[in-house]
Amino acid sequence: MAAFPGGSGGGGGGGGGGSSSGVSWPRSPPGSALGSALGWEPLPGLQIRSRSVEQTLVPLVAQITTLINHKDKLRRSDKTLRTIQQVGQAVNLAVARFVLVGEAIANENQELKEEMKIACIEAKQAGETIAQLTDVAALDPPEADGQITIFTDKTGVVKAARLLLSSVTKVLVLADRIVIKQIITSRNKVLVTMEQLEKVSSFQEFVQIFSQFGNEMVEFAHLTGDRQNDLKDEKKKAKMAAARAVLEKCTMMLLTASKTCLRHPDCESARVNKAAVFHRMRLALEQVIEIVTDCRPSGENEPGPVSIYTGIKEFKNKVEGLRDNLFILSKENLRAMLRVILEHTEDFTDSAYTSHENREHILELSKQAKMELEQLVSAWMYAQNQKRKDVTDELEVAILKMCQCMNELHRELHSTATSVAADLIKYHSDHLVLKALKISGAEGNIEAVAEHSCKLSEQKEQLVEICHLLRHVSGTEPLEITCLHAEDTFLVTGPQIISAAETLTLHPSSKIAKENLDVFCEAWESQLSDMSLLLREISDVFEGRRGEKRVYLSLPRPGKHNANLKTLKPARLDNEEQTKLGILGLELHKLTTRVDSEMEKWEDPENEIVRHGQSLSSMAYSMYLFTRGEGLLKTTQDLFQQAEAFATEGLKLASALLSFSNQLEDDDKPLLLREIDRMVPACQQLQVTARTLVQGKTATFTKVDTCIHKGKNILDILVQVLPLSCKLLRKHKAGNGYFRAHPPWKENGLHAAPRESSGLAGITDSFGIKSLEQHVANLTVLENKHF
Template sequence: MAYVDRSGDMNDSKALEIKTKSIEQTLVPLVTQITTLVNHKEKQRVSEKTCQAIERVGQAVRLAVSKFVSVGEALGKENTEIQDELHEACSEAQVAGNNIARLTDTNSWLSVTMQNSTDKNSMIKAARGLLSAVTKVLLLADRVVIKQIIVAEQKVKKSLNKLETVRNFTEFVQLFSQFGKEMVELAHLTGDRQNDLKDERIRAQMAAARGVLEKSTMMLLTACKTSIRHPDCVSAQDNSAGVFQMMRKAFQMLDEVLTDSSSMTVLVKPKNIHNLLHTIRDVIETSKITQAESNTQDKLVTTLSLVVDATQDFTDSAYTQHEQRERILKLLGKAKLDVNHLVQVGKRIEQGNWERYEDELDTSVLKATKTIDDVKKQLQMTALSQAEEIFRGNDHEGLTNKLKEAATMGQIDGLDSLAEKLMQYSEQLQEACKLMRHVSSKPPLAISLENAENNLIKLSPQLVTAFTTLAINPTSKIAKENVDVFNNAWHAQLKEINTIMKEITDTCTGKGNTKHVYLSLPRPGKHGTTMKSSRPVKLDAEEQARIAKLGLELKLMTSELDVETDKWEDAENDILKRAKNMSSMAYSMYLFTRGEGPLKTTQDLFKQAEYFAEEGNKLFRVFKDFSGLIPERGLLPDELVHHLQSLPSLCQQLHYTTKSPSLGKIQTFAKVNGSIQETKNLLACISHMLPLCNTLAVKYNIRTPHSTLPLWKHGSPFMDSRSNGDDSDSAASALSSKSDGSLLRNIKTIASIDAFDRI
């Protein structure tokens, strides 16, 4: 698919809509500063000292805009399709920045009088022009980011098409290796894009698409290998074809998100029962104010009709208990009577008898509201009980074990009856998903569950096909491997559905106080007071932003450390191994600040930081032994010793921070903040020492003993998320790996950190 520009005219207000968090956060410091300038222009008298301070702010704005413009112009030269638009927007920003500097000149401020409203209007005009121009530049840069993702996606699609036609095993391995690298690149770019999107619904759509690609990559590997190994097996060919189809569907969903067409897909879908009941309840309550006028009457009748139609998913389901079905129908009948009575009262009031029917209107509103609430509770109870029953009353692991046993023994006839049971279980689960989506009060959860259900619909027959291939070729190792991969994917899909259903259950029962999103979506950390008690506390937006900024700094330091470790020739050097291990630990802590990775709670973070401190102490001893092998003193050895002396205290400070008590949200956040900060300080020290050791090791031909002690990486429950396997295996977990393609990186951090934050 070619890159489609859907941004529209940059002079259109809709085209200036901000859809990403990075652009929004970039504009915040600029808005703060120019608001300060405008507010000061309102003052009748300003001291000379204040004038000078304001002048410095104005000059800082001008310099920041100048830097911003230079980067924008450079970006335009690299992307000729938007060069003219960027040049125009940058020129507007430059003019506005200069105007602000002129208006904040000391002479301008001292000349302000009570009648000088023109000066204030000029400042407002310049501020608006600057914000508009800067926003245009950022949105144009955002189009470049989208283009980069689409280009990366096109590479993957091209490789996917080649994989579909290859029949030579050696050629397949080479192509899949290339495909894996391209998938990793795409995962990085889409991961940052997903986390940057503001709309939770669109973010859930993107997460679903990335989730399918993540799961399908390993299935693609084994399914294709099986089809190549058994070219005459129809089920093997169907198996691989099914995976290709799943991946193309995921790419289609990804395209919709990238080109903004998915917003229509999300919003046009029929409303669920929860939304319809919420709507009719609002209309009923506003009847008091509108006196149930004709317009309100029409809304009541229309919305109730939609509610009745939607409840058919509950009453028509073969898995709804008879008693529950009867109660739903009875409550719907009562709702029709109550709403109809309210409509009739409204018609009487329209005839001019308001005072006579005022009390009856209030009574009718109360009765109708209570009935709608009863309908809602009954539908929730029906959906929740059906979801609970399916997971409690079915042994899906035992069923797939029997299927595998029958397939391994080549029992095709026995396989058919077991496969039928699996498909029946899948259908029952699909029904439960449909009802749970209806009662979900959070659109992202409903979207996640619908996509998980769609994946299950595709996976179930695929799993049966994999079992069939093994039954036809019971001695084939690759067919067994293929069954294991599909079986694991199927069970993982069930687990994901179960998790989402539990979250919806929590929201229905009032327990869903913490936000939890699925697949690759960010998961905000849960706060715990002690190791014995881990009551979750929700982070507010400011706390999340502060931690995210610290995490970004930590991630940059791990990247710098990785660059230094790559320079070492002795791969088995104990210093190198432990440094890499600590980089992995720090990276998992960075993922926590994004709501990703193996660390799910703050207690996980504190435990990882504790391991990090202990590993730092071990590295200190290795560094100390190394320094003892240096034959002479000098500038570099002295610098190494200087850093070496500070290492134990840094480890001790981090260890002390992780062990300090934290009671309540404020203390816990402070502990999280301190742990990440101390980790960053310790990592900075190691980053300084590592190149010194490498230089000295080469200069004096020093080799440290190769340690056989297990590193924390192998003993810690918190494993590093970065893949260490070959290309084909790493591609399967590509969408969980680290992401480097953010908007701010692509436009060289214009404004957010380098410029406007310094104003």
């Protein structure tokens, strides 16, 4: 089946890339002097939406900014001057490599050829100009005091730097448009093949077309997976993950539903079942395109539903804003905001699953919120009438009491939603209704199927309602989207199970109809299992345990597509194996907690080392959940492919650490290099283990045990590396201003897995930033010695 891996959520110049149309300038590195030194403004109408575009530009901006800043000190030693010349030459060489790839891309994409070539010519000219202006041979003879004056053409250097940044940005944006075009083209191929699949009338034709469809879905999965990883906006990333999850599950549903229709062409319920799958896949495909092109269909420009969490957050921000500006908004606006929040609380008070005690408490807090607001408005109006510039004591107290009341309301709603959700998930976890539907369908018992279908519809309404309540208190926009996805999944899958059961009832001896019902029931069970994980994530966010942690949503990479794919039956572990696996899982969980704790000590959460650490921790957490029979990893094959991805991420971290070590003093390097030397072979060993083929229950369990052991060893190293790296970073920040201006390890790893250099991936990989990095580091060291 086509699997849709979510990825590590970080990154440099990987496969995905920016936006359909370019670049609003990223936040400048701390300490940089872009505005004053360069006077550079980004191209109008452009906005960076991907990490790969931003992380290709940010190092270049930092290098040029450092170079420009050195002109402020007019006299340099000969040694420093030579280093500056090396920087100028390195910039020119890096740009030349970049331009070569850009021109190659231009030749392969006729519609953007002219724009790309013009931008490449501008970039090349700017690089050459910078090299000329930093050329020692072009400077005047040394002064009598032995010092040399450089950058006599200050205006020329600044102008060249501005042109270089603008042209490079334009090339990156054009390359990104090509990536988006690839995704759209891939989607179009999938749609054409889907239309063919809908119309087939024979098994032989179906198998042939489905094989093609499977290959196209694999390509689409990889392209969208890279894009999902590369998106900067966590909300869009969550939407992409939801759409791709739908496509992954629906691909298997499409297979069995289509086979059932072919076997029973006159069965109306089979046609309804199949049509629903195709419809949902088309909607998911369109959602992916809306995300990558950043557009919505006409008539859908209205904002989505606002959750209570978001409403309370915005309301409190407005209330607390009164401390800075008493005229920031009107009392009518504040009352309207509270009214909307309290209207949403009716979802809780009207719910049949809310206890009498919780309902009364919510109503009491709602009443108190109205009273506190009136007290606040009164103190606020009094302060305005007094024309006070600072906040009065009465207003400060009113603000505090208002915010406290909203916090208590949020806490009560969260408690209500999570307790109801936990009870319902536990109540439905035995899947008795699904089992009864399968039995009744196989017996051809129409009355029993109708009865159990009604019960499933009731269960669907219950689960939809708890998804709705959980969305209100989810705590982050990505989790809100996950709740909406779960709600939609239950809404759609419930009727699909019923239509599949009706088909089996009419054809009780049909193996294909039985297989089809099994697939839809498994999708329901999987979503209910995911609800447990979602509930835990929401609670963790509320209690501040895992916060805004970037979650690695990877599912297994696809293998060979087979139209006659059979579901593997899980082997049962004996008590000793279960105990061993459980203990190993707990050890893994403890290490993820330690890793999370160490990462919280870093000042920059977007640091490359931290991001790889977050990905490793989250992947390890998924492996821990596997040992408990929970989470997204459902089979041992899922675990093995997650372990391979874990090892790859570990190698990326080792690469980032190596890049960081190149910036350290000689005395500090051995400490970090020793840990890198431990991590690289550990990751390589895990890769080999994960890729080794095994057969039989005992061999499979041994492989599972080994993979988790080796993963634990890598986390052990990570627990040592994180505090060491953080300590070294702080040490250098304290004594080296360059690190405040540009953390150079926030770049692509040195030994990342090779990929085809096409589109944005190729063009971001082509920039020789590493050589620039070393030259600028040398330049800074020389400056510290001489000045």
